[in-house]
Amino acid sequence: MIKNKLIKNAKKVDKFLISYLKKQDNSLLITPMKYGLISGGKKIRSTIIFDTGKIFNLNQKKLINICASVECIHSYSLIHDDLPCMDNDDTRRGKPSTHVKFGESSAVLAGNSLLTLAFEIIANDKYFINAKLKNEIIKELSFCSGHTGIAGGQELDLKYENKKKNLGHILNMQTKKTGKLFSFCLYAVAVLAKKTKKEKKHLSTLGEEIGLLFQLADDFLDIKGSKEITGKSIRKDNKKGKSTLINLMGYEKAYIYANRLKKKILLKLKKHGKKAKDLSNSIEFILGRNF
Numbered sequence: 001m002i003k004n005k006l007i008k009n010a011k012k013v014d015k016f017l018i019s020y021l022k023k024q025d026n027s028l029l030i031t032p033m034k035y036g037l038i039s040g041g042k043k044i045r046s047t048i049i050f051d052t053g054k055i056f057n058l059n060q061k062k063l064i065n066i067c068a069s070v071e072c073i074h075s076y077s078l079i080h081d082d083l084p085c086m087d088n089d090d091t092r093r094g095k096p097s098t099h100v101k102f103g104e105s106s107a108v109l110a111g112n113s114l115l116t117l118a119f120e121i122i123a124n125d126k127y128f129i130n131a132k133l134k135n136e137i138i139k140e141l142s143f144c145s146g147h148t149g150i151a152g153g154q155e156l157d158l159k160y161e162n163k164k165k166n167l168g169h170i171l172n173m174q175t176k177k178t179g180k181l182f183s184f185c186l187y188a189v190a191v192l193a194k195k196t197k198k199e200k201k202h203l204s205t206l207g208e209e210i211g212l213l214f215q216l217a218d219d220f221l222d223i224k225g226s227k228e229i230t231g232k233s234i235r236k237d238n239k240k241g242k243s244t245l246i247n248l249m250g251y252e253k254a255y256i257y258a259n260r261l262k263k264k265i266l267l268k269l270k271k272h273g274k275k276a277k278d279l280s281n282s283i284e285f286i287l288g289r290n291f
Helices: 002-022 030-037 042-053 062-079 096-104 104-123 131-145 150-159 167-192 197-224 247-248 251-290
Strands: none
Touching: 002 030, 002 042, 002 062, 002 251, 030 096, 030 104, 042 062, 042 167, 042 197, 042 251, 062 104, 062 131, 062 150, 062 167, 062 247, 104 131, 131 150, 131 167, 150 167, 150 251, 167 197, 167 247, 197 247, 197 251, 247 251
16 A cells, blocks of 8 residues: 555655754754654655666665755745745644744744754764765756756746736746655655666656645646645645646646556556566556645
């Protein structure tokens, strides 16, 4: 069962993060950082990393630092995304958002601290991979997290509110906001597996497509899901005039687009044979999920 796999993987990553944070110098920000980081959630990005690792025979111990780093980046982005100056959401993962619980200033600083912690986890001396690989991974994570990735996508998301944007604009925005971090998930595994430049590019593009599929599924849940299931406010995209494929082409056509994208991803994974079974199952889950 995919849900059981997600829960199992999330527990492994949470255990690593809790242990890592315990070794940090104590500060007032540790509590809001842990609240935003270890507060439920599917941690599906970590599962995607583990699944991709299986294709290249990489064990989870070699990948756990990458998973932890990605979850720090993702949690930082959610903490900031929920702020009143951005999407102004009071609920996240079934609990009050970090800024509601601890105040806006603490939420901003906790998010900033998780962002920097992500790079520390990869750079850590106890993460036994060579410096060249670390440098490449850190460089790619920087690219996927900043103005060319998550931050840039969030800026476009806010700027596009209540404006009519075409398919290209929307896909570019959603690829940056969500796709780039998924892209990093696959790229980092390719780096650790010492794949060629061409293979890394292939996996990076595949990751972007998986991320876009995830974003589309998230948009569908905003329409058809419930707060109890998703753990966050729903039907907010339409109220805020968000630029989504659903608002552009309607729910049914957007779902057809997403289903075609899913089939395209699964077709690409066929070249990896049985080793890609777990990743293929996770892709199937992404579009069919109800949480």
